[in-house]
Amino acid sequence: MKPRQPDHSSTAATTYPRTSIVLHWLGALLVAGCFALGLVMTDIPGLTPTKLKYFSWHKWIGLTVLLTLLPRVLWRLLHASPAMPAGMARWQQRAAHLTHLALYALLVAVPVSGLLFSQAAGVPVVLFGVLPIPAIVAPDAQLKVLLRSLHWIFNYSLLCLVCLHLLAVIKHQFINRDGLLARMLPFLQRPPSSR
């Protein structure tokens, strides 16, 4: 299903639908939290109750991101994004689309690689401590090493793309001054009368 084309008419929406906005910021919070936990928990030496809790919470949050991704992608495909700012070069528009696509792809690749990593390491994953996730891979020392590397690579790729994403926002907001950020943060939107 092709995503609906952006609506360039003057009555078109200039912000994302409210649900998209909520999903975006919730997702950002979950991903940031999960990443932070991942960094901290792997720095704890030995085995402590805190480390155990962090590992569990990290996996629960990661799985939540993964499981909510399908409905989120469906939503995104069914609801038109607001038009890109007028005068935005075609190549920049394409770059934006590609970056967003890559972000979605990594939001799948990161938790999947993490889940498989845990299973290959012989540690089953139980969502919120009550819902066991079926074993997809069996414990395997070599697979564990491979998946650990993949999880790391995907994570840092995600970090790079998020940084690119943020730099683009800064560029649009402070260099182009085209009000792009208001699409995701509607309270920033200038009221029409002040134009």
Place this chain on the structure above:
Amino acid sequence: MTRLSHLRRGALALALLPALAGAQTMLDLQKSSIVAGFKQMGVPLDGKFKQFALDMQFDPAQPAQTKVRIDVNMNSFDIGDESYNKEVRSKTWFNAAGFPKATFVSSAVRQTAPGRYLVDGQLSIKGATSQVSIPVQMSQNANVLTFDGTLPIKRLQFHIGEQEWKDTSLVADEVTLKFRLVTTGK
């Protein structure tokens, strides 16, 4: 009689001794296993003891005469990661330095059904003891006898996981000991 024939008689007598005493069994460590199954924050994990010894006198015809003693090397615990194994051997958990062996010594055995037994005895871990009753299932293939059973225990009863690890929401109190003892006898 010559010295050699004395020796031969002695050797013969020794060879007959196990049969007279009620079949002494030999453990096949490679095929046997003792596993501790537990849950941490809802996640089921198994750790196995790689080194243990069995001293058993068992005669299927006279099950009540059975005597069993199992000695488990607490330093041989393996949960799949050496840094975690080291933690488990530490004072808060096994204190393997202070209590290098866990033992089970039977006091009474009775047959409950063909090939099924109830083994009463004393379990000692980390200086604490507990009277337990273990249901055991036996299967036989030629002269190989396999004994399978599980015993649920409470880790806190044996002070396993002290101080901050007493919290059972982190590691559950219930631990299931699963064993398979493959023996050749007679």
